[in-house]
Structure formats: C-alpha cells, structure tokens
Amino acid sequence: MLEIRDLVKTYGNGPRAVDGLSLTVEAGDIYGFIGHNGAGKTTTLRCVSGILPFDSGEILVDGIDVKKDPMAAKRIMRYIPDNPDLYAFLTGTGYLNFLCDIYGIDEKTRVERIKRYAAAFEIESKLGDLVGSYSHGMCQKLALIGALIQQPKLLMLDEPFVGLDPKAAHTLKGIMHELVEAGGAIFFSTHVLEVAEKLCNKIAIIKNGKLIKAGPMDEVRGDSSLEELFLELTDA
Amino acid sequence: MKSLWTLIKLYLNSIFRFQVMRHSNDPKERRNAIMGVVAIVLIVVVYGGMSGVMTFELLKAGIPASVPFLMAAAMASLFALAMAFAQGSATLSGFSDFDTLMGMPVRTSTIVLARFLALYLVEAIYVVAYLLPCGVVYAVLRQPVWWFYPLFPIMLLLLPVGPVVIGSGADLLLSAAFAKSKYKKGVTSAIKMILLLGFIVFAYLMPQLRRQFLSNPFEMMNVTARIYPPARWFSDGAAGDLRLALLFSGASLLVCALFVFILNKTFLPLHDRLAAGYHVKNYRLGALKRSSAIRALFMIERKRFFNSTAWVINTIIGAVLILVLGVAGAVLSGRLSTLLRMPEIRGYAPAALIGILIFCATLSPTTCCAISMEGKQIWISKTMPVPAKKWLNAKLCMNLFLVLPPLLVTCTLVAAFYHAFLSPVSLVAVFLVPVAALLFTTVLGLFVNAKLPRLNWKAETEVVKQSGAVLVMMLVCFTVAAATVVPTLLFGKEWIAPAVGGALLCGTAAFYAYLMRHAEQIRMNL
Numbered sequence: 131m132l133e134i135r136d137l138v139k140t141y142g143n144g145p146r147a148v149d150g151l152s153l154t155v156e157a158g159d160i161y162g163f164i165g166h167n168g169a170g171k172t173t174t175l176r177c178v179s180g181i182l183p184f185d186s187g188e189i190l191v192d193g194i195d196v197k198k199d200p201m202a203a204k205r206i207m208r209y210i211p212d213n214p215d216l217y218a219f220l221t222g223t224g225y226l227n228f229l230c231d232i233y234g235i236d237e238k239t240r241v242e243r244i245k246r247y248a249a250a251f252e253i254e255s256k257l258g259d260l261v262g263s264y265s266h267g268m269c270q271k272l273a274l275i276g277a278l279i280q281q282p283k284l285l286m287l288d289e290p291f292v293g294l295d296p297k298a299a300h301t302l303k304g305i306m307h308e309l310v311e312a313g314g315a316i317f318f319s320t321h322v323l324e325v326a327e328k329l330c331n332k333i334a335i336i337k338n339g340k341l342i343k344a345g346p347m348d349e350v351r352g353d354s355s356l357e358e359l360f361l362e363l364t365d366a
Numbered sequence: 367m368k369s370l371w372t373l374i375k376l377y378l379n380s381i382f383r384f385q386v387m388r389h390s391n392d393p394k395e396r397r398n399a400i401m402g403v404v405a406i407v408l409i410v411v412v413y414g415g416m417s418g419v420m421t422f423e424l425l426k427a428g429i430p431a432s433v434p435f436l437m438a439a440a441m442a443s444l445f446a447l448a449m450a451f452a453q454g455s456a457t458l459s460g461f462s463d464f465d466t467l468m469g470m471p472v473r474t475s476t477i478v479l480a481r482f483l484a485l486y487l488v489e490a491i492y493v494v495a496y497l498l499p500c501g502v503v504y505a506v507l508r509q510p511v512w513w514f515y516p517l518f519p520i521m522l523l524l525l526p527v528g529p530v531v532i533g534s535g536a537d538l539l540l541s542a543a544f545a546k547s548k549y550k551k552g553v554t555s556a557i558k559m560i561l562l563l564g565f566i567v568f569a570y571l572m573p574q575l576r577r578q579f580l581s582n583p584f585e586m587m588n589v590t591a592r593i594y595p596p597a598r599w600f601s602d603g604a605a606g607d608l609r610l611a612l613l614f615s616g617a618s619l620l621v622c623a624l625f626v627f628i629l630n631k632t633f634l635p636l637h638d639r640l641a642a643g644y645h646v647k648n649y650r651l652g653a654l655k656r657s658s659a660i661r662a663l664f665m666i667e668r669k670r671f672f673n674s675t676a677w678v679i680n681t682i683i684g685a686v687l688i689l690v691l692g693v694a695g696a697v698l699s700g701r702l703s704t705l706l707r708m709p710e711i712r713g714y715a716p717a718a719l720i721g722i723l724i725f726c727a728t729l730s731p732t733t734c735c736a737i738s739m740e741g742k743q744i745w746i747s748k749t750m751p752v753p754a755k756k757w758l759n760a761k762l763c764m765n766l767f768l769v770l771p772p773l774l775v776t777c778t779l780v781a782a783f784y785h786a787f788l789s790p791v792s793l794v795a796v797f798l799v800p801v802a803a804l805l806f807t808t809v810l811g812l813f814v815n816a817k818l819p820r821l822n823w824k825a826e827t828e829v830v831k832q833s834g835a836v837l838v839m840m841l842v843c844f845t846v847a848a849a850t851v852v853p854t855l856l857f858g859k860e861w862i863a864p865a866v867g868g869a870l871l872c873g874t875a876a877f878y879a880y881l882m883r884h885a886e887q888i889r890m891n892l
Binding site for chain 1: 391392393548551645646648649650651653654655656657658659661662663665666669670673674741742743745746748749750751752753886890891
C-alpha cells in the first residue's frame with residue numbers, strides 16, 4: 131500500500147531530516163512509527179502526504195508515485211497532522227461538507243458517513259458550532275471524521291491519540307481495525323509505546339532521520355518490551 | 367518596566383519579524399521578512415516625500431503654516447483611526463499567548479499596556495513619517511520659536527494616541543457586542559464599513575460642507591478642525607501657539623492613561639466575552655448540498671474573506687468606493703458636466719475618469735494575501751486531491767467577484783452619463799483600461815504573494831496590513847494607476863490609455879501563464 135524507497139529530505143542548508151529511509155506498509159497493516167522528538171517522523175509523513183517536497187527517493191501509494199501523479203495518490207490517502215488547524219470560520223458540518231465536495235462524495239453517502247462517525251466520536255450535536263470554538267480534542271475528532279468519510283486506502287496519522295479522551299481513543303482504535311480489515315492500511319507516529327505495542331502489527335524506529343529497526347512487532351521486539359528496545363536503540 | 371519592554375519587543379518582533387531576519391535558516395523566509403521591512407521603508411519614504419513637497423509648495427505660496435500642518439495632521443489622524451478601527455480588537459485581544467502570559471508573574475496592566483503600545487507604535491511609524499517632513503520644511507522655511515524644536519517631536523509622537531484610542535476602543539466595543547453571534551465577523555465588518563463610509567460621506571458629501579468647500583477651501587480646514595479638534599490644537603500648536611501645543615500634549619497623555627486604565631479594569635471580562643463562541647442548541651444534521659470542487663474552493667475563499675474583518679476593511683473599500691463614485695457621478699452628472707465643459711478641464715476629463723476608476727479598482731487586491739491567509743491550515747489545501755491551478759483560480763475569482771461587478775456598473779454609468787465628453791476611443795478605454803488594470807493587479811497580487819508568502823502568523827492583521835506582499839502591491843497598484851494616467855495627461859494623446867490597457871492585458875496573460883505553469887510547485891513549496 132505504501133512503499134518508501136531511499137527517502138532523503140533536507141530543510142534549507144541544514145542536516146538531513148530524513149536520510150535514506152525505506153519501508154513498506156502493506157494492506158492490512160497498522161504500522162507504528164516511533165522515534166525521539168526531531169527524529170524525522172513528521173517530516174516523513176508530510177513527504178508521503180504531498181505536503182513537503184523531498185530531495186530524492188521514491189514514494190509509492192498503492193503503486194502510484196506521489197511525485198509523478200500526486201492527485202491520484204492524494205485521492206486514496208489521507209493525512210492528519212498532530213495539531214490539525216482546521217477552517218475556524220466554518221461550522222463542523224461546513225468543514226465536512228467542503229471535504230465531501232473535494233472528494234466528490236454524493237449527498238446520501240456523505241450524510242450517512244458523517245452521522246456514523248460523528249455519533250461514534252460523540253460530536254454530532256456540536257457540528258453546527260463554528261470550528262473556532264472547538265477544543266483541541268474536538269478539532270482532532272473533526273479532522274478524523276473528515277479523513278474517515280473519504281474511506282481512504284491509506285490513513286496516515288501524526289500522534290493521533292494526543293488530545294483525545296479515553297473513550298474517543300478507544301473508538302479510534304476500533305475504527306483503525308475496521309479500516310485495515312476492509313483492506314486499507316494505517317501508518318501512524320506515536321510516542322505512546324504501550325499503544326503502539328498493543329495496536330500495531332508492524333513497527334519502525336527512526337533516529338536522526340535514519341531507520342534503525344523495522345518489521346513485524348514480534349520480530350522487532352523479541353523478548354523485551356517495546357519501551358526497553360526503544361531506549362536501547364535510541365540511546366546507543 | 368522590564369516585563370513591559372520585553373512584551374513590547376515580543377509583539378514588535380511578531381509584527382516586523384526581526385528574529386526571523388537574523389536567525390532563520392530558511393533563506394526564503396528571511397528574504398520575505400526583509401522584503402516586508404523594505405516595503406514599509408519605501409511607503410514611509412513615499413508618504414513622507416508627498417507631505418514634504420505639499421508643505422513646501424504651500425509655505426512657498428505664503429499660506430499660514432497651520433494650514434499644511436492641519437491638512438497633514440487630519441490625514442494622518444484619519445489613517446491612524448481607520449487602521450486602529452480595523453485591527454484594534456485583533457491586536458489588543460487577539461494574540462494567542464493569553465493563557466501563557468496570564469500564567470506568568472506579569473501584571474495584567476503590563477500586558478494591556480504592552481499591547482496598546484504595540485498597536486500605537488505601528489501607527490506612529492506612519493504618522494511620524496507623514497508629519498516629520500512637514501516639520502522639517504517648516505523649520506527650514508519659517509525659522510520657528512525655540513520651543514518648537516523640543517516640543518514638536520513630542521507632539522508628533524502624541525498625534526496618533528487619540529485616533530488609536532478612539533479606533534481601537536470602538537473596535538473592541540463592536541467586537542464585544544457581537545461576540546456570540548454566528549456572523550460576528552460579517553456583522554462587525556459590515557458595521558465598520560458603514561461607519562467608515564459614513565464618516566467619509568459626512569465629511570465630504572454633506573451639501574452644506576460641499577458648498578463651503580467649493581466656495582472656500584480654508585473653510586474646509588475649519589470644518590475638519592470642528593470634526594476633530596485635537597488636529598487643530600496640533601496644527602496651531604506646531605505653528606507657534608504654545609498654549610494649544612501644551613493643551614494637545616496634555617489631552618493626548620490624559621486620554622491614553624484613561625484608556626489603558628479602563629482597558630486594564632475590563633480586560634479579563636472583555637477577553638472572556640470575546641473568546642465566547644457561537645453555539646447551536648439541539649443541532650441535528652440535515653441534508654447536505656453537493657457542489658463541484660472549484661465551487662467549494664471558491665466558497666471557502668469567500669467565507670475566509672468575509673470572516674476576516676481586517677481583510678474586508680483593507681480590501682472592500684475600493685469596491686464600495688467604485689460604486690459610490692458611479693452613483694454619485696450619475697446623480698451629480700448635471701453639475702459635473704458644467705465643470706467638465708470648462709476648456710481648461712475638458713481635455714483631461716477622460717484620463718481623470720479612467721485614473722479614478724483604476725485607483726479604486728486596484729486599491730488593494732484580495733489576492734496579495736490570499737495565499738498567506740491560509741496560515742497553518744495550508745496542510746488542508748496541500749493534501750487535497752485538487753490541482754493547484756483550481757486552488758489558485760479560486761483565489762483569483764474571489765477578487766474579481768468582489769470588484770468586477772461594481773466596476774462594470776460604474777463604467778456603464780460613466781459611459782451613459784458622460785458620453786458627450788468621450789470620443790469613441792475614450793469610450794472603449796473607460797471599459798478596457800480599468801478592467802485590464804483590475805485583471806493585472808489581481809493576477810500580479812497572487813504572483814507576488816506566491817513569491818512572498820507568510821504562513822506563520824498569529825494575528826491576521828500581520829498578513830493583511832504588514833506582510834511584504836501587501837506592502838509591495840500597495841506600491842505596484844499606485845504605480846499602475848499613475849502609469850496609465852500621467853502619460854495621457856502629459857502628452858494629451860487619447861490612444862495612450864488604451865495602449866496601456868493592452869500592455870496590462872499582455873502582462874496579465876504572462877503572469878497568469880506563469881502561475882498556471884508553476885501552480886503545483888508554488889503550492890508544494892509553501
């Protein structure tokens with residue numbers, strides 16, 4: 131579903147933020163991406179989603195090259211940043227309806243999906259309010275609904291559990307499983323290693339822009355806990 | 367005092383981006399910050415030069431010194447009032463550091479004073495730039511009394527205080543009154559527009575005032591002084607009346623102290639009220655309408671525009687003025703036709719008409735900050751499966767949607783009521799040249815913003831009023847209007863205006879082609 135080959139990204143004249151990173155996310159994967167602050171997780175996600183240009187390498191989403199055909203790639207993937215700034219001047223419904231127009235979702239389907247996910251995240255009654263009045267958690271929920279109504283093949287999330295209440299976090303985990311069971315894939319960054327350990331079937335660890343370990347969770351972790359492995363690898 | 371200075375430095379840094387200039391690793395960001403300051407310097411030089419030349423001409427002609435001082439003080443005060451009214455609430459209550467600052471051991475009064483001074487200092491730059499050359503010319507030509515030299519700089523610094531207090535106070539009250547309305551931005555923008563236009567109409571179109579102005583321009587000075595007495599105190603004080611100079615200085619300081627005192631007492635409840643959002647009770651999702659991607663993008667641009675009071679005030683005045691001029695021109699066509707029949711005026715009429723239309727149509731295109739206004743929400747546009755061409759076209763359409771209809775109405779009114787003064791070539795030019803200038807500045811505005819984007823802002827006024835792209839376009843738009851009118855007036859050839867119109871259309875096509883060819887790259891590099 132997602133193939134990253136030798137990705138290199140540099141900001142200005144600085145050091146390489148991502149340095150020759152390669153990994154593969156397959157359909158059905160919930161792929162965790164962990165690393166210390168500034169390791170290059172967000173930069174990688176932003177390069178894949180088409181937000182950032184990259185210096186070299188290749189990124190394929192379901193076989194589509196994001197550099198050569200970005201529109202086709204964007205049609206089947208969605209990305210949500212860690213602190214999603216949404217259009218504060220729209221109501222929740224207005225924002226979701228805008229996204230449905232952009233993704234060409236018909237009237238009946240959009241209402242069904244918005245109702246379903248808004249009920250799941252318990253913000254249906256708030257959709258008439260302006261986004262500017264939402265709390266961080268509510269913005270996070272609205273951004274998630276905006277991504278889910280498109281039913282993307284590849285969903286990329288940057289720190290998705292930050293700001294979510296425990297019930298919403300539980301709901302999101304359930305929806306993530308649903309999405310991969312339907313043939314999709316999820317690639318997400320997190321600092322919550324317990325969540326990654328329980329939720330992901332695959333994991334990648336990045337340090338100073340370089341991938342230092344990646345693969346199925348059980349293989350990568352071995353006999354130790356993910357936390358022990360992470361500390362061992364990143365402190366080395 | 368130390369915290370006050372630290373906060374003022376923080377706010378000024380946020381506006382002028384000194385830290386970005388010195389420390390940013392991104393050369394593009396550094397260039398943008400430098401361009402912003404360069405544009406401010408250019409505007410300051412142009413404004414200062416204009417007022418200096420005006421003062422020199424009037425004093426050379428033997429006019430009393432209080433006249434140029436009053437004219438300049440009235441202009442500068444009106445400018446500061448309009449700016450403070452447009453951005454007062456955003457600057458005094460709009461910074462996103464409220465929680466951080468209130469959690470620190472800093473007095474509320476310090477925070478209030480720092481925000482007021484940040485707003486005041488920005489206005490003071492323009493006011494001082496406009497008035498200082500008047501003072502220098504006056505000092506050189508008239509050798510004033512000794513106390514002029516220490517007192518004039520103080521009076522100069524105090525001149526913006528009154529307008530900033532009145533403008534920002536009115537803006538705060540208006541914002542607080544409509545804080546809980548769903549359409550608070552739209553309503554406050556509309557009221558601000560009406561008040562500003564009402565002020566202009568009151569000052570210049572009231573029959574009695576107009577008669578006085580036409581019969582005796584000096585009487586207009588008295589009228590201006592009656593509308594805003596401190597301008598008179600300032601001008602007479604600067605021209606040698608020590609009593610009025612002290613009255614002006616004392617009154618300004620008193621007003622400033624009173625405003626900061628009241629703001630300090632009401633700051634927390636005011637902030638609470640302004641932060642209150644609009645909430646719907648028992649909301650239920652109904653049917654949703656579907657539209658095309660380009661229409662959805664245009665609707666977003668429209669909503670973003672009308673929800674930014676600063677952007678609306680900064681931009682829409684040109685469109686409204688066009689319509690006001692068109693209607694006023696039609697209503698007063700009889701009297702103005704008599705004026706235009708005068709032999710010394712008749713030859714210049716078409717160029718003057720076209721020049722006024724161009725000036726209003728290109729006053730401030732929405733496109734010169736349309737990309738910057740995306741701010742941190744740019745990730746939404748960048749991840750959309752929509753070609754960047756459509757995204758840019760939606761921004762171009764917004765400016766045309768705003769200005770083209772009133773422009774065409776006014777061009778038609780001008781053609782209908784003043785056709786007797788227009789040759790067939792001039793008649794074509796009345797439509798062609800303003801529309802060409804509008805298209806050119808619309809496309810060029812987007813091009814300049816693409817080259818000088820500013821996405822990392824906290825208050826929208828940083829983009830709308832102070833960003834490099836906006837300031838560069840202010841100069842460009844002024845140049846376009848001058849480049850069309852001045853050659854026609856100088857050489858008196860009626861083909862010059864259509865030729866300039868043709869050149870503007872060619873320029874439009876070239877910049878549009880560039881934008882469309884590099885659209886994806888432009889969006890990706892943001």
